[in-house]
Amino acid sequence: MRSPNVRRTCVALAAAVSLTAALTACGAEGDGDRDATAEPDSSTRTGLTVAFLPKQRDNNLYFTNADLGAKTVVEELGSVYEDFGSSNATDTVGQNSYIKMLRRQEVDALAVSAVHPAKLCTELKKAMKQGVTVVTYDSDTRPACRDVFVSQASAEDLGRTQVRLMAEQIGDRGRIAILSGSEGAENQNSWIDCMKDELDKPEHKDVELVEIAYGDDDPDKSAEETRRLLRKYPDLKGIISPTTIGIEAAARVVSGSAAHKGKVRVTGLGTPNEMRAYVEDGTVEAFALWDPAKLGELTARTALALSSGRITGRRGETFKAGDMGEYTIDEDGVITLGKPQVFDKGNIERFDF
Structure with a gap:
């Protein structure tokens, strides 16, 4: 698997941005x-x-x-x-x-x-x-x-947890996308670097990250970016959104689509109250936060x-x-x-x- 965009390794990132404290x-x-x-x-x-x-x-x-x-x-x-x-x-x-x-x-x-x-x-x-x-x-x-x-939480824990949740849900095989917040958000970028590092492990060799999209933590833009990803990649298996606005928007779009519900998995970082309905209807199997x-x-x-x-x-x-x-x-x-x-x-x- 080769993910788009040049990136630092998660280990180097953790040392650089100080997110490995326990x-x-x-x-x-x-x-x-x-x-x-x-x-x-x-x-x-x-x-x-x-x-x-x-x-x-x-x-x-x-x-x-x-x-x-x-x-x-x-x-x-x-x-x-x-x-x-x-x-x-x-x-x-x-x-x-x-x-x-x-x-x-x-x-x-x-x-x-x-x-x-x-x-x-x-x-x-x-x-x-x-x-x-x-x-x-x-x-x-x-x-x-x-x-x-x-x-x-540490960037490493958050990045790796989200990838592992997605990998488990899609059987460690298929094309996935990331729907982040803003392109300059330091926290989300650090988590994404760790996601890429996790995806480069041999056990995820059949998972392909095809694109990182940005919804700017705006519900409407995040929903539109979700729809665009689904149109652009008709074989997409999952969307990881490391932002509470993004994951809710992605889940809402997938849940409301007869063509994608149950076929495209959604995970990432969300609040239980916002995500409860999507867990209950099967759109989201598991997600994380603090x-x-x-x-x-x-x-x-x-x-x-x-x-x-x-x-x-x-x-x-x-x-x-x-x-x-x-x-x-x-x-x-x-x-x-x-x-x-x-x-x-x-x-x-x-x-x-």
């Missing part, structure tokens, strides 16, 4: 003889202002849940939660405008799901220079442009810990994130929430988000 349930080694374990949540300052800037604020259930998780913990810990953002998941101009506005308002912490890894750096660095804590979540920027990145509310909560706890001086962001620090447990900042400034969760007909009813 969830740590015990203390990690710090620098020198310093105790790297931070104080508990009870020492978090109150009265701070934490602003969240998701990649897509409106019409995206994933970010709605992530931001709700963040809001809940910020307010429980006695600080002020704010959120901003547009409905366009590719709007770098809009994100930069909000960052500029928030640093002028002198918020204490800014949590950003970056639309582009490099195009926010100028404003983020200005915010950091002013003393604003900058935490990225879901989608990272360049490491020099933030204090810490809170990753939902709890976005927990990602929002961990991001908020990290931002508050940094703004309170409980942690400095130094590599190797471990801190207690309330009842979520202890987490360690890896050597590239990444905290990882955990492993992806696979959802199917046997367990989807246990989840409500």
Whole structure:
């Protein structure tokens, strides 16, 4: 199998973009003889202002849940939660405008799901220079442009899991496509690199990746891209969509097509509530994600810990994130929430988000 587009290997990528950190349930080694374990949540300052800037604020259930998780913990810990953002998941101009506005308002912490890894750096660095804590979540920027990145799961785990789910559903044979979000999305591109690496394994030699399409995390465009892929590749066996907007759109199109339902498999990353109907009608056998509310909560706890001086962001620090447990900042400034969760007909009813 040879996939389209030149790509880095997943191993090299993981080292480069810092997405291989594991969830740590015990203390990690710090620098020198310093105790790297931070104080508990009870020492978090109150009265701070934490602003969240998701990649897509409106019409995206994933970010709605992530931001709700963040809001809940910020307010429980006695600080002020704010959120901003547009409905366009590719709007770098809009994100930069909000960052500029928030640093002028002198918020204490800014949590950003970056639309582009490099195009926010100028404003983020200005915010950091002013003393604003900058935490990225879901989608990272360049490491020099933030204090810490809170990753939902490692790129390797997410990329390989999605390919393995698809391979199992199509019997490890046939042509598949990927329907991603925006072409510049750092998180989705890192997962796709790991998908390609997984597809190059001998056991997947009969699976051919024919195209990577982009729906820009817009429901209508994602649905149209799905229809285009189905027309262009009449023998297509499956679509992997590493974005909650894309997987729902692809499943909706396939489910509504008598010519494709049951013949074209759909998997990727989605929320249980949005995907439940497609699992029940057999369009989707299994898909994956993590709890976005927990990602929002961990991001908020990290931002508050940094703004309170409980942690400095130094590599190797471990801190207690309330009842979520202890987490360690890896050597590239990444905290990882955990492993992806696979959802199917046997367990989807246990989840409500």
